[in-house]
Amino acid sequence: MPAVLVVEDESAIAELIAINLRHAGFEVTLAENADQAQMAVDAVLPDLVLLDWMLPGQSGVALARRWRGEARTKELPIIMLTARADESDKVAGLDAGADDYLTKPFSTQELLARIRAVLRRRVPEALDSAVEVGGLRLDPSTRRVSRNGVDLKLGPTEFRLLHFLMTHPERVHSRAQLLDRVWGDHVFIEERTVDVHVKRLREALTPARCAQMIETVRGAGYRLTQQVAVSSH
Known part of the structure; x- marks a missing residue:
C-alpha cells in the first residue's frame, strides 16, 4: 500500500x-x-x-x-x-x-x-498494466500472480520485488539498487534483507515451477530471466 x-x-x-x-x-x-x-x-x-x-x-x-x-x-x-x-x-x-x-x-x-x-x-507502470515474462503474469491492479493457470501467493514485499524484476527483465540489479527501488530507500534496512526476500519469492514461485527464473549473479546481484524457464520444459 x-x-x-x-x-x-x-x-x-x-x-x-x-x-x-x-x-x-x-x-x-x-x-x-x-x-x-x-x-x-x-x-x-x-x-x-x-x-x-x-x-x-x-x-x-x-x-x-x-x-x-x-x-x-x-x-x-x-x-x-x-x-x-x-x-x-x-x-x-x-x-x-x-x-x-x-x-x-x-x-x-x-x-x-x-x-x-x-x-x-x-510511476506509470506500477499502477495498472499487467506484466508477463516467460508465462509468469503479474497484475498490479488485482494483485494477482499466476503461471499456466496456477495462482501464486506472494507477500507485499515479494510482490513489489517481483514486479520490479519483471518490468526490468534480463537485467542484473545489485542489492543496493533493489533496496532503493523496491523498499523505497529505507535507510535502516541491510542488504542481507534482500536475500531473505529473494528466498521467499523463490519459495512462492515454486508451485508454478518458475523459481529458477530468479537468478543469482555471483558478486553482482539478482536478475529475472525467462531463458531458464523456457529451457526447462
Whole structure:
C-alpha cells in the first residue's frame, strides 16, 4: 500500500485526512511541523507527501524547496495543502517544487483523485498494466500472480520485488539498487534483507515451477530471466 506523509499542524484536519486515506488503503504518517516531517522522511521515504503551506516555524514552501534541492528527496511527490486560493500563491507553491496544489476546504474524493494522479505520473507502470515474462503474469491492479493457470501467493514485499524484476527483465540489479527501488530507500534496512526476500519469492514461485527464473549473479546481484524457464520444459 502506498505510504503518505501528512504534514499538517491542525490536528483535527490531519486526523480527518488520515482516517480517509487509511480507509482508501493508504499507510499514513502524521507530522505537525517541518522538523517532524524531516525526521519522518529521513527514517523512511514516503510515496507521497501532503504538505500544508502554513506550518509553525519553517513553512511548507521552504520545506518543499529543501527537499527538491537534495538528491534523495528530489523526486519525492508533493501535494501542497493551503487556505490560499490566489493564483500567485498557487504559482509560488508549484515553483517551490510541489506536484499539485489543493485549496482548503476540499472533498475526500478530490484529495484521493489528486493523490492517485500524482502517483500515476510518477510511476506509470506500477499502477495498472499487467506484466508477463516467460508465462509468469503479474497484475498490479488485482494483485494477482499466476503461471499456466496456477495462482501464486506472494507477500507485499515479494510482490513489489517481483514486479520490479519483471518490468526490468534480463537485467542484473545489485542489492543496493533493489533496496532503493523496491523498499523505497529505507535507510535502516541491510542488504542481507534482500536475500531473505529473494528466498521467499523463490519459495512462492515454486508451485508454478518458475523459481529458477530468479537468478543469482555471483558478486553482482539478482536478475529475472525467462531463458531458464523456457529451457526447462
